[in-house]
Amino acid sequence: MAKDKSLFTCNECGGTSPKWLGKCPSCAAWNTLVESVAAPDSGVRNRFASLAGTAQVAVLADIEASDVDRTPTGHAELDRVLGGGIVQGGVVLIGGDPGIGKSTLLLQALDSLQRAGKNTLYVTGEESGAQVALRSRRLGLEASQVRVLAEIQLEKILGALGSQQPDVAVIDSIQTVYSDQLSSAPGSVAQVRECAAHLTRAAKSAGVCVVLVGHVTKEGALAGPRVLEHMVDTVLYFEGDTHSQFRLVRAIKNRFGAVNEIGVFAMTEKGLKGVSNPSAIFLSQHAEPVPGSCVMVTLEGTRPLLVEIQALVDSGGPSPRRLSVGLDRDRLAMLLAVLHRHAGVACMDQDVFINAVGGVRIGEPAADLAVMLAISSSLRGKALPKGFIAFGEVGLAGEVRPAPRGQERLREAAKLGFTQAIVPKANAPKKPMEGMAVHAVERVEEALQIVRGWG
Numbered sequence: 001m002a003k004d005k006s007l008f009t010c011n012e013c014g015g016t017s018p019k020w021l022g023k024c025p026s027c028a029a030w031n032t033l034v035e036s037v038a039a040p041d042s043g044v045r046n047r048f049a050s051l052a053g054t055a056q057v058a059v060l061a062d063i064e065a066s067d068v069d070r071t072p073t074g075h076a077e078l079d080r081v082l083g084g085g086i087v088q089g090g091v092v093l094i095g096g097d098p099g100i101g102k103s104t105l106l107l108q109a110l111d112s113l114q115r116a117g118k119n120t121l122y123v124t125g126e127e128s129g130a131q132v133a134l135r136s137r138r139l140g141l142e143a144s145q146v147r148v149l150a151e152i153q154l155e156k157i158l159g160a161l162g163s164q165q166p167d168v169a170v171i172d173s174i175q176t177v178y179s180d181q182l183s184s185a186p187g188s189v190a191q192v193r194e195c196a197a198h199l200t201r202a203a204k205s206a207g208v209c210v211v212l213v214g215h216v217t218k219e220g221a222l223a224g225p226r227v228l229e230h231m232v233d234t235v236l237y238f239e240g241d242t243h244s245q246f247r248l249v250r251a252i253k254n255r256f257g258a259v260n261e262i263g264v265f266a267m268t269e270k271g272l273k274g275v276s277n278p279s280a281i282f283l284s285q286h287a288e289p290v291p292g293s294c295v296m297v298t299l300e301g302t303r304p305l306l307v308e309i310q311a312l313v314d315s316g317g318p319s320p321r322r323l324s325v326g327l328d329r330d331r332l333a334m335l336l337a338v339l340h341r342h343a344g345v346a347c348m349d350q351d352v353f354i355n356a357v358g359g360v361r362i363g364e365p366a367a368d369l370a371v372m373l374a375i376s377s378s379l380r381g382k383a384l385p386k387g388f389i390a391f392g393e394v395g396l397a398g399e400v401r402p403a404p405r406g407q408e409r410l411r412e413a414a415k416l417g418f419t420q421a422i423v424p425k426a427n428a429p430k431k432p433m434e435g436m437a438v439h440a441v442e443r444v445e446e447a448l449q450i451v452r453g454w455g
């Protein structure tokens, strides 16, 4: 029964084929066809007919711009990444490693929303109702009125959305949901994609906010296709390492708010608690400065965060390793080449490891200068001075480029007791800063020269 309705859709161009092919007949990409379901009666071309309605064309100036109506979840840090709260008909995808706290956060949020008078539904495919209840007790939510459905079959979940008419529904997780319209296994790309598409459609047509929980593969991508990210309105990722107490939730896509906004939480005995003043949590506590450590100020989203970058340079074998945790490895290779070429610091026969403390991921190039200084500090076995920070992007020509909102970064560091900084020239304050000695540089050589001068 399943087979005759099957259709294969290209992940790249959306082209279709009635049977599986290695190469897409429309765009000639390889291995992009995945199984999907044709709408039973309307045929391939009208798959989205139900969504179409009568098309109305309007002039942009005549369309009233209405701001979306947001409902705060009651958790300020979550609202920050959501852009103010949940939105009717909005679909949120929230990804993260197992055990990082996705189910915990969402259960807490649902409970607050329920208490604020919203109708909530928690669909659990991974745990039984009893396990969810156990967690809710742990969170101190004994009297929670959140409705729970332990179900993994798409059609039944859609049915429950129809009959319960929740304002917010959490599907934990999208990888466990399956539809028997498809012959491929639950958790396969085809199933995940198709089920997410159906849930998205249901959210839009019924005005429900649907939150899909997604697992992350070892490589850090949401398991299943990246197409999920295109389908939904908001994509949030959990960061942080499960051994530390702190968790970051980052918005990497948001149709209703800013991207790269970060929410910071601490995992406690009683669930996740927002950290409203997080700037100093990613510093490891050394009594005295140690070689290979350099603090930077990162500014992704609206709040500056001080993050310690650690480097270890150690003699390697014939093919030395370059490993990075929390920073881009290709960028590390590039920075090592720049260090060698423009500053005469050679790490050719050395293993180089770098790490951003606390499991935070830094995507912005403003980390470059701190990475370089940490590497040179480890190589020389000389610590950078106490209370020192650095930031700035480094180019292939050895130039140090400004980071956005440099003054703000410097001010935050000064506020936390840092007293010395090496920054790109364009980021240096016009007037001397109180309590902070700022060294402005234009090139990597200059930065390294200053540091060598300190011993």
Ligand code: TYD
Pocket: 096, 097, 098, 099, 100, 101, 102, 103, 104, 105, 135, 138, 139, 267, 268, 269, 270, 271, 272
């Ligand atoms: P969980 O929300 O189940 O993670 P996910 O859904 O992302 O897989 O989080 C589970 C972890 O959090 C687990 O290791 C136990 C811990 N935890 C606490 O420390 N305190 C708590 O109050 C709760 C509910 C969980």
Ligand code: MG
Pocket: 099, 102, 103, 104, 126, 172
């Ligand atoms: Mg879970």
